[in-house]
Amino acid sequence: MEKKIAVILGDGIGPEVTQQSIKVLNAVALRFGHTFEYSYGIMGADAIDKTGNPLPDETIETCLQSDAILFGAIGHPKYDNDPTAKVRPEQGLLKLRKELQLFANIRPISTYQSLQHLSPLKSKQLKGVDFVIFRELTGGIYFGKKELSEDQTYASDLCAYSKSEIERVSHLAFQYARKRKKKLTLVDKANVLETSRLWRKVVQEIASEYSDVTVDYMFVDNAAMQIILNPAQFDVILTENMFGDIISDEASVLSGSLGLLPSASVGNKTALFEPIHGSYPQAAGKDIANPLGSILSAAMLLDHFQLTHEATAVRAAVAWTLANGFVSKDIDAINNYSTTAIGDLITDHIERNKDSDSSSSSNASLNQSTII
Ligand code: IPM
Ligand code: MN
Numbered sequence: 001m002e003k004k005i006a007v008i009l010g011d012g013i014g015p016e017v018t019q020q021s022i023k024v025l026n027a028v029a030l031r032f033g034h035t036f037e038y039s040y041g042i043m044g045a046d047a048i049d050k051t052g053n054p055l056p057d058e059t060i061e062t063c064l065q066s067d068a069i070l071f072g073a074i075g076h077p078k079y080d081n082d083p084t085a086k087v088r089p090e091q092g093l094l095k096l097r098k099e100l101q102l103f104a105n106i107r108p109i110s111t112y113q114s115l116q117h118l119s120p121l122k123s124k125q126l127k128g129v130d131f132v133i134f135r136e137l138t139g140g141i142y143f144g145k146k147e148l149s150e151d152q153t154y155a156s157d158l159c160a161y162s163k164s165e166i167e168r169v170s171h172l173a174f175q176y177a178r179k180r181k182k183k184l185t186l187v188d189k190a191n192v193l194e195t196s197r198l199w200r201k202v203v204q205e206i207a208s209e210y211s212d213v214t215v216d217y218m219f220v221d222n223a224a225m226q227i228i229l230n231p232a233q234f235d236v237i238l239t240e241n242m243f244g245d246i247i248s249d250e251a252s253v254l255s256g257s258l259g260l261l262p263s264a265s266v267g268n269k270t271a272l273f274e275p276i277h278g279s280y281p282q283a284a285g286k287d288i289a290n291p292l293g294s295i296l297s298a299a300m301l302l303d304h305f306q307l308t309h310e311a312t313a314v315r316a317a318v319a320w321t322l323a324n325g326f327v328s329k330d331i332d333a334i335n336n337y338s339t340t341a342i343g344d345l346i347t348d349h350i351e352r353n354k355d356s357d358s359s360s361s362s363n364a365s366l367n368q369s370t371i372i
Contacts, residue, residue, distance in 0.1 A: 002035045003305060006066035006270070008059065011045045011089060012279025013289035013339075014072020020291035020343030021070060021298040024317075027350040028302065028310045039066065043096065044089035044279075045076035054092030060099050063270050068301045069100075071274040072294065077281055097137050102265035102272055104169045105135040105244065106176075106300075109231075109251045109261065114322055115331060118256030121228065129254055131234035132180070134173035135244025137265055139165045140195070142241045161195045161240065166202040172266070173238040174210040182213045183235035187223040187243055199240060220247070227251050252276060257330045259290030262297035264304065271304050273297040287338040290328040292318055295346060317349035 007022065009015035022038065029036050041059030048054050063069050071093075079088045096102075109131050116123045144158030177184045186203045188196035200217060207215045218226065220243045226233065227247060231254055239247065252258045258277045265272045275293025283289045295318060302311035321327065326345050329336040337345070 001305065001307065002037070003068065004037050004039065004066040005301070006041055006063045006069040007038050008041050008043045008063075008069065008071045009046070010043055010072035010074050010279065011076050012073050012281045012284040013277075014044075014074070014279055016285070016287060016339050017275065017289050017291040017294040018070060018072040020339060020346070021294045023343050023347045024295050024314060024350065025070075025298055025301075027347040028307075028314065031313070031350055031353060032307070032310050034307070034310075043071075043092040044074040045079065047092060048087055048089060052087070054087060054089050055095045060096065063096065063100060063272075066270055068304060069270055069272040070294075070298060070301060071272055073275065073277065073279040075279040075281075094142065096272070097265065098143065100269045100272065101138060101267035102269075103136060103138045103165065103267045104172050104265065105133075105137040106264045106266065107133040107135065107244075107248045107251075107261065107276055108263075109133065109248075109254060111255050112260075112319075112322055114325075115256035115260075118331060119254055121231070121254060125229070125231065126254060128232040131231070131251075132176065132236050133244055133248045133251065134169060134176065134236060134238045135248060136161075136165065136169045136240050137244075138241075138267070140241035159193070159195050159240075159242075161198055163198065163202055166199050167206065170203050170206050170238060173236055174206060174213055177213045177236040178210065181235040184213050184215050185223070185234055185237050186215065186217050187220050187237055187239040187247065188217065189220050189243075190217070191219060195240065203238070223247060224250060227254070248276060257290060258293075259328065259330045260292045260296070262293055262295075262300050264297070264300045266304070271301075273301040273304070287340055288329045288336075289339050290330050291339050291343050291346075292321075292328075295343070313350050314346070317346040320349055321345055 009018050025036050039062050041062040043055050043059055074089050074093045076089055079085050111126045111129045116126055139161050141157050141159040144160045147156045188199050190196040190200045227250055252261045261276045263274055263276045275297050277293050299311045299314040326337050
């Protein structure tokens with residue numbers, strides 16, 4: 001198979017973790033006889049520094065001409081602490097999501113037995129935790145009308161949703177639930193927000209087309225609590241943009257490290273794959289960041305190309321490193337390996353065709369594919 005992959009290294013640790021994924025993808029190409037051709041684009045603080053624009057048109061063009069996008073991370077502290085900044089790195093990512101109509105962000109939450117001690121939850125609560133958050137990504141308060149009064153004493157952000165925006169992501173979530181435990185939870189705030197009531201109405205209508213899927217509804221404040229109290233109850237969570245942003249960071253701590261979690265953003269055009277962690281500027285350039293969030297995002301990219309065996313080989317290699325203690329500093333502060341070393345170990349594992357080692361993984365869900 002020949003595929004074009006657009007790579008956006010981005011900010012902070014983005015470049016170093018993404019380099020590991022490229023090594024891994026090259027190993028997959030070698031072992032399974034594929035050709036992946038990479039073209040590079042810039043975005044975020046990196047792009048602002050180079051061009052003054054967080055998302056140059058050339059980057060959008062490169063993405064549109066590719067079969068998938070692998071993205072690192074975005075953000076820089078010099079903008080975070082300056083609320084008056086007119087140009088911000090994050091605008092690049094938001095614009096890219098809009099331009100590519102990446103309306104569904106898929107964030108699988110899995111746990112690993114060997115890492116359970118890192119989770120703030122007791123292992124009893126972590127048993128059977130394996131769910132996926134479907135976050136709407138191109139609507140809601142992120143993209144509604146924004147206002148700041150002339151005298152800068154009043155501001156507003158509008159949260160707006162149309163029926164069709166809700167429908168398209170909901171269909172994807174229902175189809176996904178069908179391939180899993182057939183349970184979907186809509187997270188909203190329908191007791192207060194008009195947009196949430198529309199979400200409920202639309203999801204109730206759609207639910208009748210998926211009668212094999214059990215649907216329940218949960219207010220976001222309660223969901224935030226349930227994710228900690230009883231996370232094993234969830235299978236597919238469907239929610240709007242900002243609720244999804246918040247609860248996915250919350251849910252990520254269940255796995256033991258934010259650095260482990262991948263995501264896929266899909267829509268009508270080229271799909272994008274990125275770890276859910278941010279740019280982690282304190283670690284940038286030190287070769288200490290966890291590359292697994294990015295490498296598991298590359299596995300989702302392979303799933304997207306329908307290269308299921310290849311994705312499984314990547315997940316098996318990741319499981320092997322975790323089970324054997326080849327972990328980064330966020331996971332073990334004393335005995336740890338560099339970003340590059342972990343990337344090399346995973347690359348070697350794939351090249352040497354050691355799939356059988358995956359049986360040593362204590363986490364069955366790790367090998368589950370995420371067909372999008
Ligand atoms: C995410 C990030 C982004 C978001 C930021 C960087 C704009 O937090 O992908 O979750 O809020 O969507
Ligand atoms: Mn976020």
